Amino acid sequence: MKEYNLKTREGRWRHFGSVDxxxxxxxxxxxxxxxxxxxxKDFLFEIDxxxxxxLTYPVRIGDFQTVGHFSLSTxxxxxxxxxxxxxxxxxxESHYENGLTLDFDTLKKVLITLQTAMKQKNASVEVEGVWFFDRYSPITNLKAVGHADTTFEMTVADEKVISQSLTIKAQVTTLCPCSKEISEYSAHNQRGVVTVKADLTEELPADYKEQMLEAMEINASSMLYPILKRTDEKSVTERAYENPRFVEDLLRLIAADLVELPFITGFEIECRNEESIHQHDAFARLKYSK
Ligand SMILES: Nc1nc2c(ncn2[C@@H]2O[C@H](COP(=O)(O)OP(=O)(O)OP(=O)(O)O)[C@@H](O)[C@H]2O)c(=O)[nH]1
Known part of the structure; x- marks a missing residue:
């Protein structure tokens, strides 16, 4: 067996079986x-x-750097x-500057570049990223970082936007109205997970994400906060008791707010309550086109 110089990398590679x-x-x-x-030639089918x-790439949403998970196609x-x-x-990469700004203007530029480079009739993108934002406690006004999951989707054809949508998934508190009604004291509550997918107009107000998120959170029994001091905790506990919600109530109240937002042309909502008195979850879903 041939001996190699194990003090060199080349020798070690050869020793471990590397060949020319x-x-x-x-x-x-x-x-x-x-x-x-x-x-x-004729390849039988066109492909959608x-x-x-x-594809994992750094993105910026608002003031925060985060991670984008991309799907891109033509x-x-x-x-x-x-x-x-x-x-x-x-x-x-041609639109990357220390991260990609995750908004619809940037996605449109990327897709026009992609469609042109590929010489195809349309191009699409879907990006998932965690949206971080400042969240202030309700009474003491202490700042911490909250978050919601977002998915941006867009299709362009011939340099025009064919569709764009934003999905936001956020968490809230719901307090059970039935439990409040029938019990001598207390009421059970749960963490609700609200998911809204909204089809959007091309022109958007600067705070379109914030307006959507507000509709999702404000209609719950209470919002969630990273920091709560005792005065805050009393406030959110009492607010939840004053605003009991079934999963159906939450769904309908959010829908009513989304109908009022002029930059939304249609939406799907799902509310799912992680029940605290069951092992299963309760859910409600609706789809609405304006
Ligand atoms: N179309 C296609 N390409 C694939 C797939 N999986 C991997 N690839 C690879 O993508 C790599 C780069 O391909 P191209 O972009 O066509 O490279 P290129 O022709 O040198 O690039 P241009 O000069 O821009 O035309 C190739 O090595 C492909 O094998 C697949 O399923 N479909």
């Missing part, structure tokens, strides 16, 4: 390489969406074998 590359016959220069994905998923014509996938990352 073979002298291949296929070209190593790009111009001479076969571009299989660009070959043209082809692209990449699970249409593919019937006579083309494949897309040039590397151009997806090139399109994202």
């Amino acid at each position: 590359p073979i002298k291949g016959t296929k070209p190593t220069e790009k111009e001479l390489m076969m571009d299989l994905q660009s070959s043209k 969406h082809v692209g990449i998923k699970n 249409h593919l014509a019937k006579d083309e074998k494949g897309i040039n996938m590397s151009r997806i990352l090139e399109s994202v």
Whole structure:
């Protein structure tokens, strides 16, 4: 067995089985390489969406740096074998400045770059990211960081926005009206998870996210806060008792507020209560088009 110098990296690699590359016959220069994905013939079907998923990239939402999980795709014509996938990352990178600003203006720019680079009739993106924001306790006004999950979705065709939507998932407190009604004292309450997917107009007010989140939280029995001192805790406890909500009540009250927001053209809401007196959850869902 051949002995290698284990004091060098090369020697250690050889010792562990590394061998020299073979002298291949296929070209190593790009111009001479076969571009299989660009070959043209009848490939039977056009494809609605082809692209990449699970791309993790730094993004900024408001004042906070966060992580974006991207899915990006384009249409593919019937006579083309494949897309040039590397151009997806090139399109994202061309709009990257110390992070991507996660808003619809930036996503539109990325998608126009992508659609042009791919020469396809449309391009789409879906990005999930945690939205952090300042949250002040209700009485003592102490600041801490709260968060909600967001998903931004957009499709462009010929440099025009075809659709854009925002999904926000936030947590609230609900206090059971039935429990309050029938019990001599107290009422059970639970953490509610509210998810709203809103189809949006292209023109948006600067605080569209905040207006959506307010509709989701303010209609609950109480909002959630990172810091609560005793005076705050008394306030949120009493507010919940004064505003009991079934999961159906919460759903309908949020819907009524969303109907009033002029930049929302339609929405889906789901409210799910993690029941504190059961092992199961209660939920309600509705879809509404204006
Ligand atoms: N179309 C396609 N490409 C894939 C897939 N999986 C991996 N890829 C790879 O994506 C890589 C980059 O492809 P391209 O963007 O076409 O690279 P390129 O042709 O050098 O780039 P351009 O000069 O922009 O045309 C290739 O190595 C593909 O094999 C797939 O399922 N479909």
